[in-house]
Amino acid sequence: MSAHAVGVTTPPASRSALARSASRLRALPGSLVAGGALLAGFVLFGLLAPLVLGDPNKQDLNAAYARPGSPHHLLGADPLGRDVLAWVAGGVRVSLVVVVGVVALSALIGVVVGLVAGYAGGIVDATLMRIVDLQLAIPPILLFIAASAVISTTVLSLILLISAVMWVPYARLVRTQIQIERERSSVIAARLAGATRRRVLFAHLLPATSTLVLVLASLQAGFVVLWEAGLSFLGLGVQPPTTSLGYLIAQGREALGVAWWIIVIPGAVLALFVMSANLFGDGLRDYFGVDAELLEP
Amino acid sequence: MGGYIGRRIAQGLIVIVAAITISFALANVLGNPVDVVAGYNLSPQQRAQLVHAYGYDKPIAERYVTYVSKVSHGDFGQSLRNDDPAAQVVLHALPYTAVLVLGAILTACAVAIPVAIHSVLRRESRLDRVLRRGLALVQGVPEFWLALLLVLLFSVTLHWLPSIGASGVQSLIMPVLALSLPLMSTIVRLVRSQLVDVLGMDFITALRAKGLTMREIVFHHAVRNSLAPFVTFLALQLGWLVGGTILVENVFSWPGIGSLMVSATQVRDLTVIEACVVLVATAYVVLNLLADLAIAAIDPRVRVAAR
Numbered sequence: 001m002s003a004h005a006v007g008v009t010t011p012p013a014s015r016s017a018l019a020r021s022a023s024r025l026r027a028l029p030g031s032l033v034a035g036g037a038l039l040a041g042f043v044l045f046g047l048l049a050p051l052v053l054g055d056p057n058k059q060d061l062n063a064a065y066a067r068p069g070s071p072h073h074l075l076g077a078d079p080l081g082r083d084v085l086a087w088v089a090g091g092v093r094v095s096l097v098v099v100v101g102v103v104a105l106s107a108l109i110g111v112v113v114g115l116v117a118g119y120a121g122g123i124v125d126a127t128l129m130r131i132v133d134l135q136l137a138i139p140p141i142l143l144f145i146a147a148s149a150v151i152s153t154t155v156l157s158l159i160l161l162i163s164a165v166m167w168v169p170y171a172r173l174v175r176t177q178i179q180i181e182r183e184r185s186s187v188i189a190a191r192l193a194g195a196t197r198r199r200v201l202f203a204h205l206l207p208a209t210s211t212l213v214l215v216l217a218s219l220q221a222g223f224v225v226l227w228e229a230g231l232s233f234l235g236l237g238v239q240p241p242t243t244s245l246g247y248l249i250a251q252g253r254e255a256l257g258v259a260w261w262i263i264v265i266p267g268a269v270l271a272l273f274v275m276s277a278n279l280f281g282d283g284l285r286d287y288f289g290v291d292a293e294l295l296e297p
Numbered sequence: 298m299g300g301y302i303g304r305r306i307a308q309g310l311i312v313i314v315a316a317i318t319i320s321f322a323l324a325n326v327l328g329n330p331v332d333v334v335a336g337y338n339l340s341p342q343q344r345a346q347l348v349h350a351y352g353y354d355k356p357i358a359e360r361y362v363t364y365v366s367k368v369s370h371g372d373f374g375q376s377l378r379n380d381d382p383a384a385q386v387v388l389h390a391l392p393y394t395a396v397l398v399l400g401a402i403l404t405a406c407a408v409a410i411p412v413a414i415h416s417v418l419r420r421e422s423r424l425d426r427v428l429r430r431g432l433a434l435v436q437g438v439p440e441f442w443l444a445l446l447l448v449l450l451f452s453v454t455l456h457w458l459p460s461i462g463a464s465g466v467q468s469l470i471m472p473v474l475a476l477s478l479p480l481m482s483t484i485v486r487l488v489r490s491q492l493v494d495v496l497g498m499d500f501i502t503a504l505r506a507k508g509l510t511m512r513e514i515v516f517h518h519a520v521r522n523s524l525a526p527f528v529t530f531l532a533l534q535l536g537w538l539v540g541g542t543i544l545v546e547n548v549f550s551w552p553g554i555g556s557l558m559v560s561a562t563q564v565r566d567l568t569v570i571e572a573c574v575v576l577v578a579t580a581y582v583v584l585n586l587l588a589d590l591a592i593a594a595i596d597p598r599v600r601v602a603a604r
Binding site for chain 1: 316319437548570573
């Protein structure tokens, strides 16, 4: 105020930058900010908490069934005296690894197949559409269960297994979008100007799908978290000592009458994780103004 | 119309053949079926005997042809657990899963459709917002965890309902609730956007001009007109619903496909697993075909477009 009074213009650079970014933040959809903040929290929790909390597999039979709020077990302990908080943190970490792996791999496969099908059409396209039908007809979880009867599940095989199913929505989305984009006058002009097929695909068509793929990927993340947890709950996902929220919930089931916290706490974390991923995905969709119907399964 | 049905049947058959192929590939390509069936503690002679007895020493193409021709006659072989025909084991479990899925859809619709109609009639009222936000919140909750919470509340704490098994209507309550709650928000959104679309059409304006109230229009005209896409959606969702059902069945030891599949996995009962994959896909194809026919019956526009 006093600066104005003496007529000196002193733009408080840092504050205005802060104010600008704050107003920019306000312009974002609320769900994007809230979901993003929650997800960032989960990433930090999954990365850092296991370092602080120590080995989640450490058994301490004296602490078996320790209630939440116990001095050494803030969120209680399971029937083997394993710390619920440490196990939950480890479970979130494994979930994150699986989500990142599956989203990256399935998006990659899906985009490539969608590009080819949308651009080339013909038999590739017809085959793809039958695969889409097929994927809707066989519940993915049935395939996961059947496959886990044959192969042993590790984090890597779980990523491959889930990706083998999850690429289909990307392929379908990209295919539809490419079919629209390739008829645009800019693309036709590029073709007429002598651009190679490769250049048309990668410089003109692919960038046009990137927003959609990003939004779809963020919306799929929640499903991946659910599937990993569900399979581990059935005893068909990653095996101990690898930590998983689903496995812990299954452990809690054995002690349902005596130790509610072994079910309620990891399940609540799981639900919150899925919800923040969905919230973030919805926010991203609104931010980019993507039509929701385009993304329906 | 005849051509349309023929085309849909042909597409359905392709899906079924592909499901048969996938089930064969899972058992024969991903791993070695003999090891899966027998475990890993066999002497070489025993192993060779077993390989011969099951016909696994024949080339894979020949095995595939044999498998397809047997399966197309409904013969999946014997369950490796107790020598019952695998198809029969699966068909015995299928109705239990069907009851859960159907119960979940009906319950979800019974709540979601009135909420959607209310939402259209009283757009952005407080009740509308509370209901839709609340249902959206439950959407992300894993069904199997919800099921366990219900058990914790109604069985362990209140002793109102049996926590496991399939004995009568009361053992249906918790599994159906766990499956339908997360489904409601999706149905509300779908029915609502359908209704909004229909309400924007010219014939609605004509009805308004005729002097009908919004209420009459929604109940007598808009709901019926938004039914067709809704039936398609439900039929498409079946596959996903079965996924949740499998986990929830496991919580309640409900004797459906999910429990069967998981226990078959534990003892590596490959024939039952194969039969599950193929028969569930077949059930899905048949249901979708029926849904398409139902829509063609409800909605004359589909009949015209399909010609």
